Amino acid sequence: MPLIRRAFFARSVHAVAPDLIGAMFLFKGVGGRIVEVEAYHHTDPAAHSFAGRTERNAVMFGPPGFAYVYRSYGIHWCVNFVCEPEGSASAVLIRAVEPLEGLDRMRRRRGLRDERLLCAGPGRVCEALRITRAHNALPLDAAPFELRRRTGKVEVAVGPRIGITKAVDHPWRYGLKGSRFLSKPFRPAGGTPG
DNA sequence: TGCCCGATTAACT
DNA sequence: GTTAATCGGGCAA
16 A cells, blocks of 8 residues: 555545545554544634634644644544645544554544444544643654545445534535445435335 | 533442 | 442533
């Protein structure tokens, strides 16, 4: 699988997000295949950058290809990949990973045996990979990160984002269709029955 | 300064 | 289904 370079992220967050489904995401050799992400655009009221630059979200306003790590509900860490030209303040939230490398370390950190729950949620991903504020603003194309583009074709599911109260109807959540490692299943596409 | 809320999760009933 | 844990941002005073 080819390494993902900085230019990969210098595109619309809505193009990058589905392209990340199936990509390999390792942190210090621990991680797996990205199976769920969400796109956050600077014009989107649900984005941290919508209200302007703060100390917390400053990385979002910088160049693409860097990690934006924030504290969620005062408890968990969540990791984003900054996208688009510098100043656009858009990013992709990594919501779920299929655990493939470093399973024992992930199980220890999470206090769990069940592989399905190791990285099924943005807070869980950061706990399993041990990503914290210390890794905010680090480049994604250098250690301790290792990102590799998917090679084969994948079927990408699309749906509304989770856990937000603003702009709830935008279909900006992307997932690997049929994966059992999602934080929540995607509602099947198609009209209402009957 | 004080207050409310949030891109969550686990442990409850 | 509900709730506690816990802290930074945004806004009112």
